[in-house]
Amino acid sequence: MKTRESSTAPSAQTDHHGRLLDAMALVAASQGLAATSIAAVVAEAGVSKRTFYEHFTGKDDCFLALYRAASGSALRTLREAVDPTQPWQHQVEHALGAYLAHLASGPQLVRMLFVEIHHLGQPGAEVRREVMQSLADFMLQTIQDRLALTPDRAMAAVGGIHELVLQAIERGEADHLERLAPEASAVVRLLAGAQK
Known part of the structure; x- marks a missing residue:
């Protein structure tokens, strides 16, 4: 069973979460939710897809957050x-x-x-x-x-x-x-x- 890396501080996790929400807001506001991809969101946030999936189950989950x-x-x-x-x-x-x-x-x-x-x-x-x-x-x-x-x-x-x-x-x-x-x-x- 995999666990989160112990070196990742809670503040970094919170920062990633906030950056992903900000990125979702920017990308979806400019393109619409249907055209928004997880790749575009993580690129805007400057994080990996792995980091995205540590916080959200998918695009809709991120949007709801x-x-x-x-x-x-x-x-x-x-x-x-x-x-x-x-x-x-x-x-x-x-x-x-x-x-x-x-x-x-x-x-x-x-x-x-x-x-x-x-x-x-x-x-x-x-x-x-x-x-x-x-x-x-x-x-x-x-x-x-x-x-x-x-x-x-x-x-x-x-x-x-x-x-x-x-x-x-x-x-x-x-x-x-x-x-x-x-x-x-x-x-x-x-x-x-x-x-x-």
């Missing part, structure tokens, strides 16, 4: 933008604006992630649902129990915002997603039963 990592980064931006001293409506709009601006900062990447995830069948659907659930949970935590936002309504809000983003991508407006913040906030307010 990238989707999770990119979504986690966007969710951190969302969380960090919340100012609990402000009314919840302001918190939501400000945080959604920061989240959408974060997505817009990498328009090719966000276009590829939002579109290609639908081509990965059940594994893609599961990871997409996991990410959407994290966003719905964030809404519930931010708004808390002050209004009528239920878990189902929070998921409906996330789905609505997701569709607004997809529509903007299809119109070629992925680099201006922050413009969706007022409409995205309106979706949340409506589903939360707010008057304004």
